[in-house]
Amino acid sequence: MARLLFSFALLVGLSGVACGQTAPEIAPSGKLRVGMIAITVLGGVAEPVARFIGQKFGVAVEPVMYPSPDAYLQSFGKDEWDIAIGPRVLAPADKADSTADLWVISLVYVAAPGKEFPDIASVDRTGVKIGTIRGAPSERVLAREIKAAEIVRIPLSPTIAADAAELLRSGKADVFGADSGVGYPAADALPGAKIVPGAFAMVRVAAALPKGRSAAAQAALATLVDEAKQSGVVQKAIDAKGLKGVNVATK
Template structure:
C-alpha cells in the first residue's frame, strides 16, 4: 500500500509538473528518452543488473544504454560525474552525498575458496598469522576483509573478465591460501581448481541497490523505487539471477 501511494504521488506530481512546463519524474530519470545505467562488469552485478535495467527502461519508455565499469574502483569514482542516469551496484559503493539509493534488490554472499591441501573448517579459522588471503582490489570483499582481518595477510589483485581463473591460478601457485570474494567468483574458482573447496559459511554480504544522482526530486526517487520494487516482485531479478546460474545470490524480500 505504501509503494502504491508513492507511485500515485509520483504520477500526480509528474502530471502537475508537466502541466506547468516542468520536467516529469520519468524525464528526470531518463532525460530525452534514454536511460544510461552504470554497472560493474561482473556476473553477480552487471550480469543481473542489465536485464533488470531493461525492465525499468521499458516501463519508462526509454532506450537503455549500459555504462559498464571494469572494476569497483572505477564505478565508485563515477559518482558525481554525470556519466549515467541511474546506477545499479553495491550499496556500500554509492556515496550518500552524491546519490540517493533505492531499497535493496539482491544480496551476494562473500565466500572463501581454500587452496588444495589446506584445512579451514570455518570462517574464523582463516584469520590466523601466516595465512594469506587473496581478494579483488577495491571490491566490497576487500572492504570487509580490510576492516575485519586482524592477523592474516591480504593479497589484492585487480578485477578483470577472467577473475575466477585468476583466483584459481593464485591458489594453485601457492601465493595465497584462500581467496575471498563474492560467490560469483568464489564458486567458479573452486570448480576450476581440483582439490579447492569453499570454506563453510560466509564472511559477509553485499547488498545491491539502484541509485539516482543527488538532487533528483522526491517524485523521481519514489517512481524509481516503485519500478525496482515491481521488478523484484514480478520475478525479473530472480530470472536474471537464474539465467546466470549464480550460487549465493538471492533476491532481497521485504
C-alpha cells in the same frame, strides 16, 4: 487472493503513471544510461533489471559498464549515468540517493587444494594469505576485519575466477575471499579447491539516483525496484546466470 491480485494490478498501474511523469527528469536525453560493474554477479544481473526499468520509463537503455569497483565508485557525481545499479557500499551518500536493496550476494572463501579451514573464523590466523579483488566490497570487509592473516590483492578482470584459481594454485594465497559469483567458479576451476562453510559478509545491491533528484523521481524508481523484485525479474536474472549464493533482497 482476488484482492491481492487487484492490489498488485493497481500498484503496477500507478507505477506506470508515475514513471511517465518522471521519465524526463530521470532520463532527460531520452535514453536511460545505467552504470554498473562488468562482473556477472553485478552487471550480469543488473542488465535485465535495467531493461525492465527502461521499459517502464518508455526509454531505451544504454549500459555504462565500469571495469572495476573503483571505477564505478569514481563515476558518482560525474554525470556519466542516469541511474546506477551496484553495491550499496560503493554509492556515496553525499552524491547519490539509493533505493531499497535489489539482491544480496554472499562473500565466501575458497580454500586452495590441501588447505583445511573448518569455518570462516579459522581463516584469520598468522601465516594465512587471503587473496581478494582490489577495490571490491570483499576487500573493504577484509581490510576492516582481518587482524592476523595477510591480504593479497589482485585486480578485477574479465577472467577473475580463473585469476583467483591461479593465485590459489600457485601458492600465493591459501584462500580467496570474494563474492560468490567469483568464489564458486574459482572453486570449480581448480581441482581440490573447496568453499569454506559460511559467508564472511553480504554485499547489498541497490539502484541509485544522482543526488538532487526530486522526491517524485526517487519514489518512481523505488516503486520499480519493488516491482522488479515482486514480479520475479530479479530472480529470473539471477537464475539465468546460474549464480549460487545470490538471493533477491527481502527488504
